[in-house]
Amino acid sequence: MKNEITLHTRREFLRSTVLGSALSWTVPAFLANTFAALQAGAADAATQIATGKDATILVVLQMAGGNDGLNTIVPFANDDYHRARPKLGLSAQDILRLNDQTGFHGALTGFKGLYDAGHLTVVQGVGYPNPNRSHFRSTEIWQTASDSNRVEKYGWLGRYFDNCCSGAAPTVGVTIGSQMPQAFFAKTPTGVCFNNPQTYRFQSHGRPGPGGPDVVEAAYEKMNEVETIAPPADENSGGSIGMLAAAMPMTGGKAVDFIERTALDAQISSDRVHEIAGRVQNQATYPASQLGNSLKLVAQLIGGGLPTRIYYVSQGGYDTHVNQVPTQQRLLKELGDSVQAFVADLKAQNNLSRVLVMTFSEFGRRVTENASGGTDHGAAAPLFIVGDKVKAGLLGTQPGLAPQDLFEGDIKYTVDFRSVYAGVLESWLKTKSTPILGRQFPPLQLV
């Protein structure tokens, strides 16, 4: 037992000394804040330490592939809509009515329930100027909060980590999945990702070496606590890589530094995640789907007090060029039911007031359906905000669908997505949005 504590401390020590300014959840929040404030050069870098107990939490839910917003929040009474969608158009009897113009897709019973309970906001017509119809570029734009003609390297959540979370535990950002989203890319790599807590740890394997599994694990820990970690390499300079390689002969420069850092984060976070997932029980029934499982795990981690400010989950499959109806039906059903279960779970934990869910998709789809029973890449679309204290209802205005209201056949945005981000940052994460988004966007009033 004593040995365990020493090891734990050693890891923390390594992280804090080697990687600079890192403090763990074992340090009282006020002390951590003090140190961070002392170190922070920039005046507006108000460090947000996640304690796992009281801070607010943002869950970002990506609907990958470009969800057809028009058949999600349906203008069922609009003639232009039905003219453009003779086959795919949904009528009054297909939808869950919100008012005499608009309704949810029939599969979104989960969202309708949340909406009626005052836990869901629909933000209509979200997009950005000069929309890009490429999945990858448009996703990148959403992930980095950049203008469509400018390429940004770091993600908007990464910039939040850089600005507000220096010194936080690596779990301040958690992605459920095996790939880190670009939204997390930061100057100082932050955040961990995993999809199954049961296997998210070093396993000694069936055949222990001399002295049993503990010896193997101890050796693994030592071999991954490399003391010569260099400071993060300067962005983009070939020169600095050469210098690094020269200073540490035969170690291979930049890639290895990054892996060493990740190895340390993995060590530090895996025990904690494993412990929580083994202890905390879900108190709601989730649909058996990837998204359902992801949100189930997030609820456990929140319930177990993992010090996290941002969770990131995703659901794919929305690229419905062909035969859209059954695919979208299945995906939206899964989405609504999963989020509804998540909210019920958090409510039972008494944590709902701390959590906000925001969805996004890289674009909506073309107003006019194509000949393959599907829709092609489009532009603006609605997104959803879910939480205890949200301004429930429909926010923003539904953009017009008449041919003269469209741009190259696509819906024009009425709300810039960065106004949604600004609203989330300012009113939910309680931080200034300008340093993170690069300039001032009028924050949307969400809560």
Next chain:
Amino acid sequence: MLKPLSADRWNDETAAHLLNRAGLGGPPAAIRKLADLGPDRAVSALLDYESISDPTPAPDWAQPNPDEIRQFRAAIKSASPDEKRTLQRERQRLYQQRMMELRGWWLQRMAKGPRSFQEKMVLFWHGHFATSVEKVRNPYFMWRQNEMFRRLATGNWLQLLTEAGKDPAMLVWLDQAQSRKQHPNENYAREVMELFSLGEGHYTELDVTEAARALTGWSLDLQEEKYVYRSFIHDSGDKTFLGRTGNLDGDDVMAAIVAQPQAAQFITAKLWNFFAGEPPSLELNVALAAVLRTNDNNFKPLLRVMFRCEEFYAPSVIRNQVKSPVQWLVGTSRMLECELPPAVVCWGLLRSLGQDLFAPPNVKGWDGGLAWITTNTLLARYNDAAVLVQGTKESLTADDFTRRPGGPGGEKIEKAVQRIHVGGVDPEKILTPDERANPDTLVAALEHRLLQCKFKGDQEKALRDFLGSKTKFNDADIQAAIRLVMATPQYQVT
């Protein structure tokens, strides 16, 4: 720019670098052999694979099978809804078995085949024209595409781009087979420019819609399982695409694309990034693109220059690339001279590491580079190393896989898994008696074979301590030591 590496820098380190990057690595003896050849002949030994015979037979189902399809369709037509479901499930199971066989077939070619550079190129093209069986759902199409990449691995850019577009798997994957002149589907028209040949910003939205019109007619004969041109769905009106006007068709679109100087720069930058592990500087890329263009857009001469040039052997390039999961798996088996595990195990391993062959995450392929490494995939590498090296004491069952994260679901591999055995590494085969008895020489041998660089900080001491905790260690302990070396940050780069 692109000056040949001087012969006096040709040694074990540079030879290992060439073998790791242009091929899939190998044991010390293979590196020694390349080092002895000198740089010109070493590059040629890998690149001029046409002279090496590769007798690998195709899987026996790898051909169009119109009878099978006709029978299936007829059976479906007359079946009740319940029977229909059964028939479809049976076919799905058959296709899944074939896909598993296909994965194993390709991985074996990479691990044991005589043309490792050709297979590395196939892997590049698979990541470039990233096509997934998840949507294509036809093992024969996936095999056919894989063979096309092999046939044109170092061939001509225009021919490759054109054949890739008429490839059945691609016609399904990006919906081109569904495009009609009344409503052209833009999916392929857009991606062929954005992701395969020019890159975002080098064409207009009008180019996309016009290319979509021109491409109508490229279609798929599902019965015969092959590409077919259907003139009645082709839009024969005038289109203007990348400055050319006329009744353009798909071939015209491909020719217009490859005629753009950007098409050369786009692909040379991607090739350099794949093999050197970092994007080329603008100056370097301009030089690379010039080589491609002066050689009539044939890749072989370009690749020869690439693997021969000083820039490829720069200190910032050597040992600074994260191994892709395939490189990690296949490279390990080559380095440690052990068999690859059965296909289903390889599948589970690669999925847990983030590279499911024949099922890239999307049409952009795998991001690669540092993106291979997350806390999740790093721990998976560390744990998967144990399976590869230490093997399985008892045979695995389907249950072992259903418990894996992201591993094959029980319902997917069914009971077909039966009992699977992973042999692990044989220390006797790769280590001398002295190395197997003496911790000092053992640690040095593992460092040389596995890391190809020095241990860092306390790593060597930790490994010594591990071995030293017993006076005499056995083969199982050596396997555990190999696994520990693989569970370090340095092992993840090449």
